[in-house]
Amino acid sequence: VQLVESGGGLVQAGGSLRLSCAASGATFSMYGMGWFRQAPGKEREFVAAISWNGGNKLYADSVKGRFTISRDNAKNTVYLQMNSLKPEDTAVYYCAARRTAVLSVSSSAYNSWGQGTQVTVSS
Numbered sequence: 001v002q003l004v005e006s007g008g009g010l011v012q013a014g015g016s017l018r019l020s021c022a023a024s025g026a027t028f029s030m031y032g033m034g035w036f037r038q039a040p041g042k043e044r045e046f047v048a049a050i051s052w053n054g055g056n057k058l059y060a061d062s063v064k065g066r067f068t069i070s071r072d073n074a075k076n077t078v079y080l081q082m083n084s085l086k087p088e089d090t091a092v093y094y095c096a097a098r099r100t101a102v103l104s105v106s107s108s109a110y111n112s113w114g115q116g117t118q119v120t121v122s123s
Contacts, residue, residue: 001026001097001112008093008117011085015121019080021095021114028076029053032098035069035080036107037091037119046105047093048080058103063089085121092116 007019021033034049048069049058057069068081078095096110104110 001028001031003095003097003112003114005093005095005114005117008119010120010122013085013087013121013123015085016081016083017085017119019082019093019095019117019119021078021080023076023078023097029073030099032100032103033069033071033078034096034098034104034110035078035093036096037089037093038116039088039091042091044094044107046107049103049105050078051103052101056103058105060105082119085119087121087123089119090121091119093119 001023002025005021032051035047036044037047038044046060050069054071066084071078094116095114097112098110
């Protein structure tokens with residue numbers, strides 16, 4: 001499956017952004033999806049994951065209550081709604097796919113990755 005992220009940009013602290021990840025080349029509804037992020041000089045970290053039908057979701061503690069992951073299988077797209085953004089949310093955000101029913105917070109569990117979209121939160 002091929003993945004393309006969009007929706008990143010520059011936003012002030014407290015603002016919102018919605019990231020999108022469009023999938024192609026495979027049956028999207030068969031894939032669990034995840035969002036990860038990587039800040040300069042830091043390792044890639046888990047942000048959120050969603051099961052194939054949207055029934056199960058996982059969030060990193062650092063974004064719980066502020067970010068919401070969702071998907072629209074008819075549009076082959078997964079979303080990350082980010083509210084109450086903080087400067088520490090600044091990173092390149094990646095979406096990832098894995099063909100399994102089990103959610104995972106580990107980046108090594110995902111088989112396909114997008115190119116990433118930059119999110120910058122100013123203070």
